[in-house]
Amino acid sequence: MKGKVTILMFHRVSDTFFDVSLLIKRETFEECMKYITESYHVITMDFLSQNFDKWENIPDDSVVITFDDGWIDFHDTAYPVLSRLKIPATVYLTTGFVSSECSYWQERLNRLLTPILANKKVLLEKVNIVSTPEINLKLKDLISKSDGKPIIFKFIDYLKKFTNDIILKTISELEAFLEEQTITISEDEHRSFVNWDEVNGINKPDISFGSHTVNHPILTNEQTDIVENEISKSKEIIEKETGRDVIHFCYPNGNYNEEIRKVVSGSYKSACTTRAGFVSRGSDIYALNRIGINQEMVSGWRGNFSKYVFTLSLFLESIKK
Ligand SMILES: [Zn+2]
Incomplete structure (x- = not known):
């Protein structure tokens, strides 16, 4: 892991979700975070972007923790764990989801x-x-x-x-x-995403908020004016609502192209994709690889956290084409 940074990507920290590829259970998440603090240097996205060019201050075995979309369980479940263990993280908010009753x-x-x-x-x-x-x-x-x-x-x-x-x-x-056809559709009685009060309740400097657009469109499918608006408006909204600078971006579904990258680089200091892999000196700061973590990738045969399965998964993901 010499000279490499692993950016971990989480979505839901919850016991159930229909898409298990986006889910890690609370207990497993906590065990995983404990192991990470003992075995890696957790750095912030701010630190990574500030030291990216020279790289010399970035320790080996560094990890950056990121959460996509702004799910309610970041606030209710993940944040208390991070706070207790003093682990920094970046949360990419989809501003149209925040303080809304909408479902993904x-x-x-x-x-x-x-x-x-x-x-x-x-x-x-x-x-x-x-x-x-x-x-x-x-x-x-x-x-x-x-x-x-x-x-x-x-x-x-x-x-x-x-x-x-x-x-x-x-x-x-x-x-x-x-x-x-008078066919009943089951309602989801739980709110899916955080609200602005919750975002502002997380006022620890260790947790930073990045932008993940306003409506979570796949940007490569959209017209230029929509792309530009999604990228700039979301930054504006988070800055207005939190009073904090927003300098990190995350492409919805990981999709970007040269034109989109250019727009993002005009107003942000970094951007994450969902492409699997590590980050090292010379990587593109506007197309950062990450490793998406879910329950299956970190748990052993008993279903609880296994550092061996976790380490193996990181390796396997990093060589995935
Ligand atoms: Zn997303």
């Missing part, structure tokens, strides 16, 4: 899945379920072939090539369609 579109879609499959016959009889022809075709194709859960991830992956507007419109149409 993938979660909304997941809630529709059970009623959709239960009413498969009715849906397949209709010519149009949703208004975008190719999405309609794909959805009907997926429904007709499948009886189970895996179609949700196939459909999510497929939708990721569309603009945020089309994705949200499709989900609203699906919800309306099911409602029309």
